[in-house]
Amino acid sequence: MKTPYRLSAHWRKSSRSANAGGQCVEVASTGGNVLLRDSKLSTVGDFPQLSVASTEWVQLMQDIKIDH
Numbered sequence: 001m002k003t004p005y006r007l008s009a010h011w012r013k014s015s016r017s018a019n020a021g022g023q024c025v026e027v028a029s030t031g032g033n034v035l036l037r038d039s040k041l042s043t044v045g046d047f048p049q050l051s052v053a054s055t056e057w058v059q060l061m062q063d064i065k066i067d068h
Contacts, residue, residue, distance in 0.1 A: 009035055029054065 009028035017024040028035040034057040036050045052060075 011035075011037070011039075013039060 009030050011026040011028045013024045013026045024039045026037050026039045028037075032054050033051045034054055036052070
């Protein structure tokens, strides 16, 4: 599914991510959504991308922090 946010999104990856050939997950925040993509596919035309509501992303991050 194409998203209108793709071209205007500012993608970032974790500061803990090594620069090992782009094998990481990148995140961008646009509007009320958080976008996720596989960085090694980011230069390939219409790459796969996932969009989740910002509130769901915040809850996921909180759940991850509680488990670790």
